[in-house]
Amino acid sequence: MRYDAGLANKIEAKWQRFWKENNTFVTPDPDSNPDDPRVKKEPYVVMDMFPYPSGAGLHVGHPLGYIATDVTARFMRMTGKNVLHALGYDAFGLPAEQHAIKTGQHPRINTENNMANMRHQLSMLGLAHDPSRTFATIEPEYMRWTQWIFSKIYDSYFDKDLNKARPISELIKKHPEWDSFSDKELSDKLNEYRLAYISESPVNWCPGLGTVLANEEVTAEGRSERGNFPVFKKKMKQWSMRITAYADRLDSDLAMLDWTEKVKAMQHNWIGKSHGAYIEFSVTDSQSTTISEKLKVFTTRPDTLRGATFAVIAPEHPLVQLATEDVANYVEQAKAKSAVDRQQDAGKKTGVFSGLFAINPINNKQLPIYIADYVLMGYGTGAIMAVPADDKRDHEFAETFEIEIAENYEKFVSIPEAIKWIEEKGCGEGTTTYRLRDWLFSRQRYWGEPFPIVYDEEGIPYLLPDNMLPVLLPDVPNYEPRTFDSDDENSEPEPPLGRNDDWVYVELDLQDGKGLRKFRRETNTMPNWAGSCWYYLRYLNAKWSGDTVVDPKLDKYWLSPNHNSTVGKSGGVDLYVGGVEHAVLHLLYARFWHKVLFDLGYVSSPEPFHKLFNQGYIQAYAYTDSRGVYVPAAEVEAVSSSSSAQAVPSQSSSPADLESNTSTSAAKTTTRYFYKGEEVFQEYGKMGKSLLNVVTPDEIAEKYGADTFRIYEMSMGPLDLSRPWETRAVVGAQRYLQRLWRLVVDEETDELIVLDQECDFDTYKVLNKTIEAVRVEMENIRPNTAISKLIVLANRLTGVLKNVGWVPREAAEAIVLMTAPLAPHIAEELWQRLGHTDTITYADFPKVNEKYLKDDTVKVGVQINGKVRSELEMSVSATKEEWEKAALGLDRIQEMLDGKAVKKVIVVPGRIVNIVA
C-alpha cells in the first residue's frame, strides 16, 4: 500500500486509540509512582501558553506552537528525560461573555462547547499531552485555588527590609500601637500595606466595555486593547495589586532567565526603572512670602539643578489648590482630557502660571511654578524642575511662555556628585523610580472569578476563610455589564454580580469568633489574567486538594531551580512556548504572583518560566478584486510570466525603475493572480474568516494526514519567524513520509524490505552524521534543519534500496526513531512493523557510533586571494606543508597564478587553503 492520506488517517486513528487505551502519555510522579523507571530520570517541564478556547475554531497557525512543544517533549522523552507536558484551558474571558450577552445562554455552555471543539481539533494532531493533567480555569476546584492565592496576596505585605512579602500578621505584631485602633481604622491602615488592596484613585474606565481596565490593557492611543473603545481616567474605588513593590526584583531577576532580548527589553521598558533624585524646593507666593508646603520634584538629572528656570506641576498636583492665579479653567480642561486627546496633543505645550514660586536651593533663584499637563501626576512626584537649556520639552514650554532659558550655566561634573550635594544640604535625596503602576485587579464582568471578600455593615472588607472557598458565580438575570455610550465618561460601572441580591447579601460565620453576621459580597470579578497567573502549577497536580496551592514535593521535583540553570538559577518551567503578545501582560503578572508565592514559601523557584520561546506566526495571502472585495484565496490562480515575453507595461516608471529594468534585462518574472478569470490583487497578513483565506488543520489532516501537517509546519523555517502558509508546498512533507514508508515497507507486497545486513560504509557515515546533527538541531528547537537532514538521509537510503533491493535494519530503525518526535503516528506504525511491541514514545533516540564519524580524507576549497579557484582532497592527517604543496601543485592554480609570486599561503587544515599572490 502506498502511504497516502487514506492510509495515514487509518494509521493515525489506530495509534491515537492505542495511546489513549495504554495511557502512554500519563506522566508518573515521583511519590505516587516511585517504581516507574521514568521518575528516576531528569524532570523536564515543557508548556504552551494557556489557550483560550475561541468559538471560531483553529486555523493552521494556531497549532504551530503546540506541535513545536510536542516535538520537543517527545524528543526529550527519547533522550532520557521525565517530561511533563499537558494542556489546560483558560476559559474565563470576554468572548464567551459577549456570546452569552448576545444569546442569553450561560457563558459556561458556550465555553464548554468551544473547549470540546478545540480538544477535538487538537486530538487529531497526535499531541502527547498527559490527559490526566488537564483542567479549565472555570472548574470550581480550580477557582478555589485562584481565590486561595488571592487570599494569600491580600493577607501579605511587602517588607522593604527583607525585600520580600510576609504575612500581614507579622506587620501587626511590629505595630503594638495599632492595638488601640478601631476595626475600621485598622482595616484602613492595613489596606495601605496589603499586596491586594482597595484603592480610590484614577483608573482606566472604559464606558464602551462597561468595565475598568489595567494599564497593560490600554493601548498607547488610550483605547481598550479589546474592542478599541476610548478609555478615560476616572477616580473609582477598585481592587489593585501592589506589583510596584516587586518592580526592582521583576526587573533585576530578568537576568536569570533564558528569554529573548526582545521580551526582556519589553519588560524592562515597561517597568521603566530610572535613577535620579528627589529635590525639595521651598515655595513662596507672589509677595515672596514663604508658605508651609514644599515642592518635591523628581529628576534624573540633578546635575542640571543650576539650569532650572521654572517648575511645572501636574494639574492633579495638590499644590494646585494653593494657586494664587485663576487656574481653575485650565485645570478643568486638562483633567477632562482623555488619554486619546493627550496622545494627540503630545508636543503641543499648554499650561498656566500658578502665581507661586519655588526657591532653587542652589542659588536661591525664584522659579515660577506653572501648571501644565505635559507633567504627569502618575510618574515621580507629579512635579518637575524645568531645565529648558537641556530638556527638549522644557525648552518648548519655555518658548511658548517666554520664560528664561539659561543657556550657559555651570553643571555638576557628575550625577553622584550632585546627589551628594543635595543630600548634604538636606534638600533632597537620591532615589529610584519606576514607570510600572500597580495592577488594577477588579472588573465589572460576569464571567470571571468572584473575590473571596465580603463587607460588613461598616464597609470593612473581610477575607473568607479557606474552607469557604470556592466562591462560585451566582445565577443572574443577564450577563451584561451595563455599557454606555463609548464617550460617556461620566457613567459609573455596574457589575452584573450585583443583580442577585440573594447572593450578594448573606449571613455568614467567618470563624473569627464573632458568630453569624450579615455581609455584602464583593460584586466585582477578577480579570482574565488571574487564572493564567498560576496554571502552570496546576499541571503538577491537577486534582490536588491539599492545604496549599501545589504539593511541595512535586513543586520541588519539577520546578526547583537546580535542574535548568542555563542562564541563572531561576527554576520554573524548562521551556515555555507562546506568542510574543503576552510579553508584558501575562508574563509580568505571572512572575509577580509567583514571586509572592515564593516569598511565602509555597513554591521553591524564584521565577515561573526559565526558558521562553516566542514562536512566529503563520501568515497568509489574501486577494481582493478590483472593487476591493475579498475573494476565496484557495481558488485564486497564479500566472507567472517573464517580463521579456510581453511585459506588463509599467505605467509610472520612475527613473530608478527604468534603470533597474534595463540593467536586469529580460528574465524578471512577474506573477499575476486571477479569480474566475478576473485579475485580483495579493495582500499579505493574518488568516481570518473575513479575509477568505483560512486554512484549517482539519482539512490539511484529511487531505495529507496529520503527520504530514506536523512535518510541514515544522519544516517551514525557523520557529521564531513568521512566514506565509502555502498549501501547495505541503506535498514536500508528504513525499518525505512516503519515502520513509518505502524504506521499511514494500508498497506492492506490504512486506518488510529491511534486512539485518550491512550496506556500504559511506551510508553508515551519512547515517551517523545525521544522528549527530539531528540531536543538536532538536536540542536547540530547530526542527526545520533537523527535517532537512532527515530528508538527506532518506534520499541516501533510497539510493541504497534502489541498488541492493533492501535497507539495513540499523539505518531503517534509526531514521524511524529520529522521525518519531516529528511524525509520531507513522513512526509507531513502522516501529511495530519492524518487530517492536512497545510504543516508540519511550524508545531511545539513536546514538552516534563514533567510528563512522571519522573521515579519512577531507575536501577543501583552494583560494587565490580569497576567491575559490579549485578544490583539493587530502588525508585528514596531512600537514600544513603537505596541503600547501599539493595546492600549489594543482594545474588549475598554476594557471590562475600565471607566474605571479606567491607571497603567503594560509592553510587551515580541513577547512581552507588560501594563496596570497
Added chain:
RNA sequence: CCCUCGGUGGCGAAAUGGUAGACGCAGUGGACUUAAAAUCCACCGCCCUAAAAAGCGUGCCGGUUCGAGUCCGGCCCGAGGGACCA
C-alpha cells in the same frame, strides 16, 4: 525619538569568520508508462556562452581580516514594542 529583531534565488529558507544558496516548493529535461498520475534520475542565482572559463552576486557605503552573509562603524528599508516618563 528610544529599544529589539530582520533584509540571502521565482518562493519558504540553509550556512562554528573558511567552497553562499543545504533541504523543500515551483520550474525544466530524462527514465518508466499505450497514456496520465505516481515514482526514480538530472538540471535549476545573475550575466556571457554551443558548453565552459572568466565576470557579478547575501539592502547601501566604508572598515577589520589571508578570507566577511557572518565581526565593527555609518546609512536605507521592514516588523514589533515603548515614548510629553522629567
